[in-house]
Amino acid sequence: MHPASLVTDGKGAIWLNEVHCSGSESKLLNCAYNDDSTNCRHNEDVGIHCFLSCSTEDQGGLRISAGIAVNQGRLEINYKGEWGTICYKNFDNVEAEVACKQLGYCSGIMHPPRITHNGDGVVWLNDVTCSGSESRLLNCSFDINIEQCSHRDDVGVHCFLSCSPENEGGLRISAGIAVNQGRLEINYKGEWGTICYKNFDNVDAEVACKQLGYCSGIMHPPRITNNGDGVVWLNDVTCSGSESRLLNCSFDINIEQCSHHDDVGVHCFLSCSPENEGSLRIMSGFAVNQGRLDINYKGEWGTVCSRDFENVDAEVACKQLGYWYV
Known part of the structure; x- marks a missing residue:
């Protein structure tokens, strides 16, 4: 059944009210009903979604759609023979990890609706809750009551290309006016991405520049940094200054409030020697x-x-x- 909130209002006669079936009937008119519909309006018209398949074979297949790469975008599931989306409610990184592993990746994180393209067609699952040990998303608990969901609530995932710690955390400077100044990017989970400006300051820039082989450096705010593309990896980076690598600093991978307008840059110093400085x-x-x-x-x-x-x-x-x- 589709509730009235998801159904386009009809017009003309409203025939049946208070329909009650046992489930064994071959025709709807064999069910109990009331033909007094004087208290009904077309904004209460009911709808139905008939399943294309009730076979459990191949049910629960996943795919990533409408993303900027094959490993990130809107998450869709094949259920009852039809592809549809998944509602954001209670879906978090645990569920995203299960979904990404099912898709053949090592792990992944959730992308909220704000950074996920709206789908169309049916919304299949709501309130998906996994323990993390499941091999398929359909083995998690879920609800098919999607009355409170719309495609504005479609969830996405970003599946990791790599979960190996080897070589993770490499840095590079991109889109700058010189090799030592520009947008700061980091290789994380096998993929190059940018860093969010929030709380990033000169101490963090110094750590990054030293990792890149410079003697020190300063932070360039988004205002003077060219916007990147692809993934924003890190947020709220906070270094003490003693770290040898930026990834050794504290950080958050929740980038829900970040966009490429917030990409941070650095200007790494070519020399920290006081000799001849100030010419x-x-x-x-x-x-x-x-x-x-x-x-x-x-x-x-x-x-x-x-x-x-x-x-x-x-x-x-x-x-x-x-x-x-x-």
């Missing part, structure tokens, strides 16, 4: 003694912001460059 030069001017002021800092030439820079600051710079300042 100045004048560039892009119409004379050798006037133009843009550049400074060499952390082994790299860069500019100086004009905010709060005054004549007294210019005087210091000019004297350093060997000029008289009037």
Whole structure:
């Protein structure tokens, strides 16, 4: 039965009310009913969903649909001979792990409806609850009453390509203006992804840059970092500063509040030596003694912001460059 909330209102006569069958009848009209429908309205019209198959053979097959990769997207199940979606209620990482293992992956996590494309057709299962030991999702407990569900509640999964700790946690810098600055990405569960900006600061950037072979570095916020694509792996990264690898810091893999607009970047220093640091030069001017002021800092030439820079600051710079300042 499909409740009235899932059924398009009819029009014309409402014939039957208070239908009660034992289940042995060959026709609906052989069941008990009341033909007084004066208290019924078309917003109470009932619907049905007839099963294409009642065979248990091959029932419970899973697939991932409408995702950005074969291992992540909307989770669908074949039930009663028909593919349909699964409602988000009570579905968490334990259920996602069972589903991903059934699909042949080593493990996985749940993707909430907010980051899952809405399906169409039938919503099959609700309130799926697994212990984690099941070999198939259909062996978990579930409810087929989906009256409170819609395709806005469709759940997704992200199945891991690898669960091996070997080589996990490798870092790279992508989409930057130089090899030492850009979007920070991490290889986790066999797949490259980005890191969410929340609570990521210069201490975390220093750990990341040292892991990448630089002497230190600073964090670049999403505002000046090119958005990535694919998976966002880590959230709420917090390092003490003594870690040799970013994955040794504390972090959360719940990225429900993150998107690629929150991708963090780093600027790793080419040098941390104080020797020769702070050299100045004048560039892009119409004379050798006037133009843009550049400074060499952390082994790299860069500019100086004009905010709060005054004549007294210019005087210091000019004297350093060997000029008289009037």
